[in-house]
Amino acid sequence: MEVVTTVQEMRQAVARARAAGARIGFVPTMGALHEGHGALVDASVAECDVTVVSIFVNPLQFGPAEDFHKYPRDLEADKAFCQARGVDFIFAPSEKEMYPEPPRAFVEVEELTAGLCGAFRPGHFRGVTTVVTKLFHIVMPDVAYFGQKDYQQLAVIRRMVDDLNFPVEIRGVPTVREADGLAMSSRNRYLNPEERRAATALYRGLTAAKALLEQGERNADRVRQRVREELAKEPLVREQYVEVVDADDLSQVSYIDGRVAVAVAAFVGTTRLIDNIVFDPSAERTE
Numbered sequence: 001m002e003v004v005t006t007v008q009e010m011r012q013a014v015a016r017a018r019a020a021g022a023r024i025g026f027v028p029t030m031g032a033l034h035e036g037h038g039a040l041v042d043a044s045v046a047e048c049d050v051t052v053v054s055i056f057v058n059p060l061q062f063g064p065a066e067d068f069h070k071y072p073r074d075l076e077a078d079k080a081f082c083q084a085r086g087v088d089f090i091f092a093p094s095e096k097e098m099y100p101e102p103p104r105a106f107v108e109v110e111e112l113t114a115g116l117c118g119a120f121r122p123g124h125f126r127g128v129t130t131v132v133t134k135l136f137h138i139v140m141p142d143v144a145y146f147g148q149k150d151y152q153q154l155a156v157i158r159r160m161v162d163d164l165n166f167p168v169e170i171r172g173v174p175t176v177r178e179a180d181g182l183a184m185s186s187r188n189r190y191l192n193p194e195e196r197r198a199a200t201a202l203y204r205g206l207t208a209a210k211a212l213l214e215q216g217e218r219n220a221d222r223v224r225q226r227v228r229e230e231l232a233k234e235p236l237v238r239e240q241y242v243e244v245v246d247a248d249d250l251s252q253v254s255y256i257d258g259r260v261a262v263a264v265a266a267f268v269g270t271t272r273l274i275d276n277i278v279f280d281p282s283a284e285r286t287e
């Protein structure tokens, strides 16, 4: 495994691999890697000849009151994690390498970014789509892997790639959960033991929603209400939103007659967590 820190070296390494006929898989991350990232890496290693993992805490996607400075950074642990899973290249640029000048060009996906997390994190998705565009231009992958846990991010990136004809295939990988159902996230490390226990309320709410949907409930308000009831049982949990949205365009749904995502965001103490499930009434299946 090679650790590359400059755009030029990364481009050269990928060009060599491509000239040798390799299919390039790419897993963009902000580091603090966990088993959720592990599932993305495993999918890439299984499906591609060369796997590139980027590790870059992107300042552009954090609001002024958000956790950019305290976001967990542990490059040595991340290197060992990637090495053990068969990654070929880590791309770990500095901030100066990615943004030598204050950026004046941005990529923005409209409408899909207006609701859910976008409503509470102004500028966040503009930061994500801009850095992912830059990373795609640097790594030039054939396939890129994103977690379903960040459901809105995945939908926004799919739309960006479709609308702007990026020559890359986007793969969504199912959420990896702890034994008690908590979705894996780098931010879980902020939780103290009491908050860690309370954080399972998000999954309990979504599991209750899944049961209702599988029993045939199609009224979105009743499904949302069921999730809220579970969140309200935990005094350490403060709901930010619970929404039922169309699984593709993320528009709000009142009657469920197509694939939907039930998405939740909540603060547990001061840590903001998100989670979701996807339900398809025609298949009666929940992901």
Ligand code: PAF
Pocket (backbone or CB within 6 Å): 028, 029, 030, 056, 058, 061, 128, 131, 132, 150, 153
């Ligand atoms: O999901 C993340 O970790 C980030 O939003 C991403 C896609 C690496 C862009 O910085």
